[in-house]
Amino acid sequence: MSDHEYARVHVPDVESTPNPTREKKEVDEAVGASRFGFNVYTADPGERLPWGYHRHPDHEELFYVLAGELRVQTADGTEHLNAEDAFFVPENAPVSAEAVGDRPARVVAVGAPKDADDAIIEEECPVCGEVTGRTHDVAGDEYVLYCESCGAEVTRFD
Template sequence: MSGDGSDAGGAADEDGDGDDRDDGADRGYRHVAVDDVANTPNPTRAKRELDEAVGASLFGCNYYEADPGERVPWGFHRHPDHEELFYVIDGELAVETPGRTYRVGADEAFFVPAGAPNRAVAAGDEPCRFLAVGAPKDADGAVISEECPACGAEADREYDVEPRGEGADPDAEEYVLRCAACGAETDRFSG
């Protein structure tokens, strides 16, 4: 945006508030600052659901910040009817598939076809910032296929959303994952 309240295309700040983010909202346009989108509970430093913030209904788009070694939520999983694309902004993402592990660096993208199992982790020595985009949005359900440390079964995970422990923000939540075979807690994470 230039100093006169217009963007590079010449569109002015029509409502005079010095900010064009809500201009055109009645036509469905949305403009958000990523840092203004609430962090969603997950095992990375940040997950911001941009699709939810702008009201997208046909595709999903999540922004992640992950420190080295942090995994992308849900672990080894697949989306039966949902394609995914990871775009690395900076850092490096290691995407593990049944056949091999792919190293995806800055300004690179990795496509995961519907039904294909994968898991990702921030690799290298620097934090990784990336986008995960998927479609169709209404088919986003993930099927986890990891061995349960308690019972040894290769099982899906069920989850509950619970309030965070004592002393935490009363509105803060965390995800609690449980083995679908035995009910044992397998993971817990918050934003």
Template sequence: MGYRVVDPDSVEPAPDRPCEMRGLTEPAGLSEFAMNRYRAAPGEQIPLAYHYHEEQEEAFYVLSGELAVETPGETYEVPAGQVFAVDPGDPQRAYNPADAEEAVEVLAIGAPQTTGDAKPYESAESDGVERLTE
């Protein structure tokens, strides 16, 4: 039997991220899906870039604050207690707006657990948002 208890606050934040990201996949011993906890101050984005995943589904459960998610068609506002789900192939950029009054905390889950399937997304209209590869 395999059981583990992980305190996310005991996991060191990943370096070189646009916001605080604590990778929980490895400490929890997960093999089928990836899990990260994010804390983004006003003006910070969660991913390294506006992107899509070739294979991975993603779900963002908002623990506190309000998450903004930019997509090609619209920007969604996701309040605490709600989930934003993304299908493979659909581009998105999750962030905390610069005019937000508080940080946003998010639990992100992705399956299947993959490496290298995140691809940068370039929209037809450039809006000045830096888009880097993950």
């Protein structure tokens, strides 16, 4: 008998968590991982993952496209990722990803350290024009993002 605590899950059985994509499976939470994040997204064309143009001050990310296509916006420009492409995002580097093409994108997102995954969203508010973060609220089955500067609703995800 081992002293280790192994864990196994069947990813399709992991409950999807609220987010702006069709589906987000927090596999790290399902298996009890404590040092890295591991999420599997299914995003329909036009859906962003995760929330928008953001950065993690002390957290690295890696996106791996299993199927479909992603457009990734960075401070250095735009990258187009296809199935089997991986894209590394260093800590504190701004990034936004969106599913593009004619079919859903399936993407694995890995990040570490897990306890430093706080995201800072910095996007221009369409109402006041300020480049600010977002606050959020849950309205039924929808997540609503508001501008931190003026309080205007800027995005609604169902």
